[in-house]
Amino acid sequence: MDIISHQGELVVDSRLIALRLGIQHEVFMRTLKKYQPLIEQRFGIIRFENGEIKGRGQREKYALLTEPQATTLMTFSRNTAQVVECKLALVEAFEKAKQVIQTVIPQQSNRIKELELEVELARQLNRGRELDSSLVTLHGSAVALALRGVGGVVVEVEKPTIEVIGERVSFKGQTLTQVVDHLKKRHGIRNFKSGADLKRFLERLEKDGLIAQTPRSVLQDYVPAENEQEVYQTVINCVDRQLPMGYQFDS
Structure with a gap:
C-alpha cells in the first residue's frame, strides 16, 4: 500500500484501502461519509480530491486519509481475515513511510x-x-597575490623568472617552458618543443638534478636560479650550433 506526502503530511488514498479490502470504492466512501463528522472532530478535516474523468463519466471523488483517520475508519469494519490483513498492511506502510522521512529524506x-x-x-x-x-x-x-593572501603560487615575470610567494620562503628560478622560450628568443635554439622535451634532454645527460619542484600542493618543475647558468651552458654546448669562442650565457 502506497503512502504519499501531501502538504507536509503522510496520507493514503481511499481507493487503495477499498482495493485492499476487496470492496467497491463507492461502498467505502459511503462508510467514510457516515463517520466523517466523528473522525473530523477528533483527527482533523478529511481531504477530498477529484480523480480523472474516464470516458464520459464524472470525476471520481476520493479521500486522502491520515494515519489516525484511516485507522479509525478501519475499526468500523468487521474483523474478517481480509480486514485484519488490510489493517496490518496500513500500519506497516505508514511505519515505512516514517522511516523514509527520518533517514532517506x-x-x-x-x-x-x-x-x-x-x-x-x-x-x-x-x-x-x-x-x-x-x-x-x-x-x-605579485601584488595581486599579496592582496589576495595567496601562498605557494608561482608567478611568471618578465626576467623571465618565477617567484614562489608564501610558505615563509621565496623560491626563484625559471620554469622549463621559460627556459625553452628563452633559448629560442636569445640563442636561436629551437630543438625543444616543450618543457617536457627539455627535461628528457637533461635526464639523458644525467643533468636532471638541476631541476627542482616547487614546494606547492600542485607540483611544478623549475630550474632554481643557482642552476640556470649550468642548464643554459649545457644545452648550448650540446646543441649542434656553432658559437663564438668564449661565448657565455647572459642571465
Whole structure:
C-alpha cells in the first residue's frame, strides 16, 4: 500500500484501502461519509480530491486519509481475515513511510545543501578569478597575490623568472617552458618543443638534478636560479650550433 506526502503530511488514498479490502470504492466512501463528522472532530478535516474523468463519466471523488483517520475508519469494519490483513498492511506502510522521512529524506536534504554550497563556491571562485584578473591588470601578479593572501603560487615575470610567494620562503628560478622560450628568443635554439622535451634532454645527460619542484600542493618543475647558468651552458654546448669562442650565457 502506497503512502504519499501531501502538504507536509503522510496520507493514503481511499481507493487503495477499498482495493485492499476487496470492496467497491463507492461502498467505502459511503462508510467514510457516515463517520466523517466523528473522525473530523477528533483527527482533523478529511481531504477530498477529484480523480480523472474516464470516458464520459464524472470525476471520481476520493479521500486522502491520515494515519489516525484511516485507522479509525478501519475499526468500523468487521474483523474478517481480509480486514485484519488490510489493517496490518496500513500500519506497516505508514511505519515505512516514517522511516523514509527520518533517514532517506534528511540524507537527501544534506546532499542538496552540499550541492548548493558547491554551486555557491563555484560562483565565489568565478568572482575571485574576475577580481584577480583585474588586480593583475592594474598592479601585476605579485601584488595581486599579496592582496589576495595567496601562498605557494608561482608567478611568471618578465626576467623571465618565477617567484614562489608564501610558505615563509621565496623560491626563484625559471620554469622549463621559460627556459625553452628563452633559448629560442636569445640563442636561436629551437630543438625543444616543450618543457617536457627539455627535461628528457637533461635526464639523458644525467643533468636532471638541476631541476627542482616547487614546494606547492600542485607540483611544478623549475630550474632554481643557482642552476640556470649550468642548464643554459649545457644545452648550448650540446646543441649542434656553432658559437663564438668564449661565448657565455647572459642571465
